[in-house]
Amino acid sequence: MPVIAMTREMGSGGREVAQRVADELQLTLVLHHLVEHEIADHLELREDAVHHLLEGGATLTERLQVGSGRLARYTAEEILELANRGNVLIRGWGACLVLREVPHVVRVRVCAPMDVRERTVMQRQGIKDRQTARREIERNDATHKRILRNVYGVDREEALLYDLMLNTERCSIETSTKLVCDLADRTEFRETNASRAILNDKTLEAHIRIKLRERFGTGLGAMGVTGIEATAHNGKIVLRGTAIHGVLVDDASKLASAVPGVKEVENQMVIVHGPRAFT
Structure with a gap:
């Protein structure tokens, strides 16, 4: 039962790669709403508060109420539970880190040069100013980098966290999808006892x-x-x-x-x- 953990840079096309891989391999694609819902239940918080904590927009009260250590434990628990079900692609939430010691999990990072990401964000969000798009990307990058460092003590750009890093300037969405699917089918990533x-x-x-x-x-x-x-x-x-x-x-x-x-x-x-x- 394949298990894929994927992280992406904003505007890199990782969203499309994740969806196509999930469709191709008939996997359940886990996005933020499911993870946030389960964590909110455990922590007895509103889902929007959990979203703020995980996306970097939490108020001081929300941060003090939970704390990074408690959030990390419940997030890890939820990711491991999802991985245990198998046939799943978990996008984001530190899944590549939480599942790094499980041999059959394929860990993927999707990235692209800044100019490619700027064009994508401008098109998706209707932004006409390239500098505005860059500021949005840089804010998003800094937020996710800070959260992973605070919660797990790691740099999300560390190459050894991943089995495959895809540059969508060089690899199309179709090629990236095929590479992930092919890797998931390799002997090294098949589930064993x-x-x-x-x-x-x-x-x-x-x-x-x-x-x-x-x-x-x-x-x-x-x-x-x-x-x-x-x-x-x-x-x-x-x-x-x-x-x-x-x-x-x-x-x-x-x-x-x-x-x-x-x-x-x-x-x-x-x-x-x-x-x-x-x-």
Whole structure:
């Protein structure tokens, strides 16, 4: 079941490439409205507030209400859930980063020189002034770059995030579509039991991290637990971190064990008393 993660530069033709690839391979094309709806439900926010957070137009109140770490966890969870369904093309939302360790996911970036993007934006938005189009593109680029850096700590222009980078000045929409489809059909990107296990583990980690953070908080010494983390391997969860009481350690184990798909929990958390618990 193909899974494609794609990111695009504004005005590069990535929207058309994504749609044509989805049509050709009969994939579900996931755009912002579906991701925003699910995240809004989880965070108990309005969809427009989530859209502002993900697109860079959030107010100070909206940013303080959620925080980049919490937004990253819920966004990653939703992307991994979508990838688990298979037969999907996820455009944007950091999917190329979230799914970078899953071998069967094809990660694509669609780009173009600035003059090509300017012409496209002018045509689509009815802009007559090339400088106005450039300002709109630069604003969009800066916003998405800032969000990925703040939320995930990476530069979206890092080449190693992608398996294929397409320059639509050189490659037509038709050629770009064929290249993506051909890559998705290559042996290296076919789902295997091993690659499915990695995706399942990453999804379990995302679910458990959210439950742990919502239960214990994220601040220094919040709720008596610090540095808590969960890693998964073939359904076995390993918990690490420190706590000020054994009851909190047991609570963490119970939370992780209750997540569907978890086969075993090994709790390596350390109980620390006194000031050391907050260092």
